[in-house]
Amino acid sequence: MMNGMDRTFYMDYAATTPVDPRVTEAMLPYLTEHFGNPNSLYTLGRDGYRALEAARERMASGIGAQPTEFVFTGCGTESDNEAVVCISQMVAERKNRRHLMVSAFEHHAVLHPAEWLAKNGFELTVLKPRKDGIIHAEDLQAVLREDTALVSVMAANNEIGTIQPLKDLADATHAVGAYFHTDAVQALGKIPFDVADLGVDAASFSAHKIYGPKGVGGLYLKKGTPFRPLLMGGGQEMKRRSGTQNVAGAVAFAKALELMLDEQDQEAVRLSALRDRIVDGVLNGIVNTRLNGGPPKLPGYANLIMLGCEGEAMLLQLDNKGIAVSTGSACSSGSLEPSHVLLSIGCPAEEAHGSLRVTLGRFTTDEDVDYFLEVLPPIVARLRSMNPLYERMYGAVK
């Protein structure tokens, strides 16, 4: 390992996750022995088809949908693009509604397609969450219009982990006759998520956030939701997404979801407790620190600000110690603006640059948390001591 540590203290589960060994085991036979094209008629193809359809059933039942309502895609981003672009365009065509509403802290996989539509015949409203990191139904109601085609609000935010009141938002959306999509990439498997209970019309998922492989996504499309395929071709996936299906990936995704659901309750408790230890440890142990967003939040998610520190520098210093976290600092992304999520909840840019996102997961232990809480304070102190403005802005470094 480059950082010279025996092991990595991985605390960036919101960015991606390792494939669980049980998932690898489930998927491997579909790469090798059962490699048939699921669209082929012979035995080998039918084996693949059955595995694919069994995976679809498990995905669908895991989110409270019918199997025919669940489409496998090539990633969460693809699902988001399909939902935002294709539903909107079909609603526009059929119902002459050309207004879109997305929240300001959506993932770029929703924001950018929405902005693209805004340049291609749609009107776009971008709704800011409140300071708590929540889109409130009454705020949504205030911007909905008679000609709203689609509303897209994520189930839980990827940077601050805040859980959105989807049912209320979907109800408000339906009240004006619009469709409701949610990016559930972060929420899936971590909190109860049932499309029927929530009343959403479309939802996006991604396997690599729940211990499945990268490059496998899912799209829930409620029966009757206007849609056109974004990827056109062989007509696979009930004509909604062409391309030879990634059978191994689908099997892996279904297995990954099954494990998430089996372990959801106990993991929610365990990860919330670990997260709380991190949050308390930082807020009590280091002066001039803050917590962003929520409650309610995904278990294991914490977004913290170390005033007077720059995020990338913290991240790299932590990496030297084998700890992997992420930051909303501009520098980390090569752009000049810090995280649009943090800005959207009213966090000033100079504070956002000092944010650390710590997201815990299946393989995080108590010892990892101890280690993090031991390693972080001297890093923060050192960086603050190098900051020419620190004393002027926040007082002496302790």
Added chain:
Amino acid sequence: MMNGMDRTFYMDYAATTPVDPRVTEAMLPYLTEHFGNPNSLYTLGRDGYRALEAARERMASGIGAQPTEFVFTGCGTESDNEAVVCISQMVAERKNRRHLMVSAFEHHAVLHPAEWLAKNGFELTVLKPRKDGIIHAEDLQAVLREDTALVSVMAANNEIGTIQPLKDLADATHAVGAYFHTDAVQALGKIPFDVADLGVDAASFSAHKIYGPKGVGGLYLKKGTPFRPLLMGGGQEMKRRSGTQNVAGAVAFAKALELMLDEQDQEAVRLSALRDRIVDGVLNGIVNTRLNGGPPKLPGYANLIMLGCEGEAMLLQLDNKGIAVSTGSACSSGSLEPSHVLLSIGCPAEEAHGSLRVTLGRFTTDEDVDYFLEVLPPIVARLRSMNPLYERMYGAVK
């Protein structure tokens, strides 16, 4: 195995391929140990990034391109859609050219996006190949126009295996100032394919046709080719294809291509010889049979017609004997029309229903061919004896 055979005699390598064990071995560490998000800044992420970029370099050098010209995608279908839709739309926007030309025997992943564009502001010419299964440059010249934006002709056809004269076609296309895309999904790794030599502007690839995993594609985009991303979001892949990259898939694809190139010359000889044995065996051993398309053809590809037999019935009977092949019969696809590829080369529908596509590959042996040639004739004889029209149309069954 459902067919009760000890093993499968797989002869449908054009449909998909098993992942080569050497490829599985190369990709596995990127699912588990090196699972980092390649966009993350810490060591684990940088490891993923390096693996991804090394894979990109190997893909690019394997096709004679620069690394910055190669984009990893989610499948061959996605690449085709991106090339056809996004290049065309950008050329239209920038140069006000709104005419498209695709060959009639393109894969549906090219045909359907082209037809979609034809309903959305473009004019579409669909050019038939000649009886030999080739698009001749002079035929293309005759339909090119001043306002042609994009020409798309596949490098080799997936059903009849015919290899297209890409260089001449690209030259003719460039002569009118249009861009040239080729679907090289079937050709990649099987015959020399160098984008610089051929002068193509864009090319599509898919890993699962060359012993890599399903759900991994590639898109070559020559520097300067007008393009907009189809999948918008995080801005990965040099802003041309958003979505967390499938690092394991990219590594697998690069390894798969490396193996194809290493073994290309000897495999071309070996598979051509095996294919010729099949073709000779069928044409000489069974009356009223025909061969479709070519030369030139991909090594290992044969498309044969057994007059008076229906393809799905043959396919299922062969499957009973453990042999996996495909057919251009309508019945196999649930549609009423037989293969659009066979129709496009002037094969009458009633003959196309009797087609078998036999495509050999890395794990095909001499014994497989012997076995096929032993098993096929009695199946053909039996089905013909059940055909009420056979004697009337073709004479007594032998």
Added chain:
Amino acid sequence: MYSEKVMEHFNNPRNVGVIENADGVGEVGNPVCGDVMKITIKVDGTDHIQDVKFQTLGCGAAIATSSIVTEMARGMTVQDAAKISKQQVADELGGLPPAKMHCSVLATDGLKVAVDDYLVKHGREPIAGPIKSSDPHFDPHAEEDEEHTHEEACDL
């Protein structure tokens, strides 16, 4: 895709062949769409089908539905045989994929045409009347809309 019973009938079709000097002959379908079925029946003095044989060019479902319809028809009166519906055929086989339901139409149509042939030959009124798929000039694509046809195919 296919039920076990479909595969069983496809692999071991019953009553394959042609009855010489049959009392009724029905031929339906068109090689252009890849499905042709010929059915021959032997009928006794009480209008009961004593023997029935078929020949079919077509896919697994076409052969299986032909086979089962001959089993169903044997021993029935021609009147009852002409009433066998495509759904009954499909049900008897443990179901058919939706895209293959037209195959059971072919099988029941063939039987209907054979029954009518028998009746007309004996100077009696036909039961089913003209059957589209028995017209050799029948265009199988006439009623299909392009869109549908295109979207069904999954080329590999």
Added chain:
Amino acid sequence: MYSEKVMEHFNNPRNVGVIENADGVGEVGNPVCGDVMKITIKVDGTDHIQDVKFQTLGCGAAIATSSIVTEMARGMTVQDAAKISKQQVADELGGLPPAKMHCSVLATDGLKVAVDDYLVKHGREPIAGPIKSSDPHFDPHAEEDEEHTHEEACDL
């Protein structure tokens, strides 16, 4: 991403601190964009930089460029120090990612401002003149086009 030398300077920055009673002080950058650098220099009677120290709030590249620029400047005349270019800084570090080139601008700007401060304090003509990033009201986003900024980010 970063070269080994960048990481080495980031992990072990040289000349961190503030020179008391410095002859020249430069402070550039803005916490709104997350980069602030302060450089203090001690200059001898022959315009040579005897000592130089820095403090930086910023990313790995910001800290590494600050560190290396102090090493480069030490012993130089103020005239030569003011001429150090962003490319020289980047080259000295074994290259910088394109998105991080602005960090070496910060480092060279800081040094220029410190040199000018020294010169002006001694009643001499400044060399560099006004430096944008030293204006506390400098808006770092003013010149960026929106499109660019958006496309850079890769949220995970």
